[in-house]
Amino acid sequence: MDTLVLTKGVPDFREGQVSFDEDGHLERGKTPTVMNPNDKFALQAALQTKVRHGGTVGLMSMGPPGYKGVLQEGMESVYADDLYLLSDREMAAADTWATAITLATAIEKKGVPDLIFAGFKTADGETGHTGPQACWALDLPIITHVIALDIDPDAGTVRAKRLVEGDVEEVETVEAEMPAFIVSDPEFAPSYRTAGERLTLKDLRSETKARAEDYEDHLTVWNHEDLNLDPDYIGLDGSPTIVAGVDPIPKAPAERDATMITPDDSEGMEEVLEVMAPFTEGDAAAGAD
Numbered sequence: 302m303d304t305l306v307l308t309k310g311v312p313d314f315r316e317g318q319v320s321f322d323e324d325g326h327l328e329r330g331k332t333p334t335v336m337n338p339n340d341k342f343a344l345q346a347a348l349q350t351k352v353r354h355g356g357t358v359g360l361m362s363m364g365p366p367g368y369k370g371v372l373q374e375g376m377e378s379v380y381a382d383d384l385y386l387l388s389d390r391e392m393a394a395a396d397t398w399a400t401a402i403t404l405a406t407a408i409e410k411k412g413v414p415d416l417i418f419a420g421f422k423t424a425d426g427e428t429g430h431t432g433p434q435a436c437w438a439l440d441l442p443i444i445t446h447v448i449a450l451d452i453d454p455d456a457g458t459v460r461a462k463r464l465v466e467g468d469v470e471e472v473e474t475v476e477a478e479m480p481a482f483i484v485s486d487p488e489f490a491p492s493y494r495t496a497g498e499r500l501t502l503k504d505l506r507s508e509t510k511a512r513a514e515d516y517e518d519h520l521t522v523w524n525h526e527d528l529n530l531d532p533d534y535i536g537l538d539g540s541p542t543i544v545a546g547v548d549p550i551p552k553a554p555a556e557r558d559a560t561m562i563t564p565d566d567s568e569g570m571e572e573v574l575e576v577m578a579p580f581t582e583g584d585a586a587a588g589a590d
């Protein structure tokens with residue numbers, strides 16, 4: 302059972318150091334990059350599939366050379382057997398359409414696996430387009446908002462529970478023939494039902510951590526020539542979407558007042574202890590006034 306997970310690097314918003322150029326394009330080189338948090342659920346789904354049915358888990362990303370670190374993070378923090386980076390200048394500043402075409406071409410070159418996983422959306426572009434567009438380009442069935450799944454290798458089918466958001470949150474169960482495309486929902490929860498599965502999981506996790514230390518031994522890098530892609534159809538040139546401008550979202554005003562106290566301010570520290578004392582005694586009511 303071969304699976305492939307698509308992931309993208311996004312700015313590490315925790316550190317809040319995002320940089321944009323004069324045209325409003327994100328300057329990736331100047332911003333710490335991490336693996337898109339939503340893609341961890343897609344990787345968890347692929348790992349669960351391997352634990353239950355064997356096979357391989359590939360992890361693929363299109364982006365600048367710095368995305369090698371994103372692939373290593375995925376291998377180390379969840380699981381991956383093989384890594385694929387699609388990278389060169391011609392692919393830069395792509396919109397979701399050009400990204401999807403590049404990914405679909407690379408997936409065909411690698412060989413279409415039984416299941417391809419993508420995250421719900423990225424933390425920066427947030428369109429949620431790329432997975433469905435790559436799926437369209439590969440002409441595969443797709444199941445989105447997946448919160449649980451299993452495979453029937455004999456029947457060659459995947460069965461999934463998906464979240465249907467609306468006035469009433471509904472969960473529907475759908476089935477598709479493989480190869481198929483799965484978009485994981487952030488509420489995806491892997492399940493390991495037997496002791497055997499949990500042991501296999503434990504072994505695979507320690508294997509992948511060791512493998513991540515020499516991740517470049519498991520990395521394949523392809524440029525547009527390797528993929529036989531015409532530069533006019535990828536990157537900025539191949540992107541029908543032009544980002545007119547990007548305005549950073551202003552921070553919401555802080556609701557609570559904060560008092561800064563330094564450790565050498567003994568009086569201030571005394572005050573803090575006085576305020577906290579009632580809570581340590583479990584008398585929450587005492588602290589209300």
Ligand SMILES: Cc1cc2nc3c(=O)[nH]c(=O)nc-3n(C[C@H](O)[C@H](O)[C@H](O)COP(=O)(O)OP(=O)(O)OC[C@H]3O[C@@H](n4cnc5c(N)ncnc54)[C@H](O)[C@@H]3O)c2cc1C
Binds near residue numbers: 364398404542
């Ligand atoms: C602030 C901002 C706004 C943007 N707005 C638009 C826009 O409106 N329209 C547009 O077409 N482009 C837009 N872009 C460009 C867009 O970010 C890129 O095309 C990007 O590669 C894919 O789109 P996304 O970030 O929305 O990802 P999404 O479509 O939200 O990603 C969904 C999933 O697809 C997979 N995936 C996405 N990108 C990659 C990748 N590079 N490699 C491997 N897997 C991937 C991941 O599994 C991810 O979880 C914007 C970029 C920024 C920074």
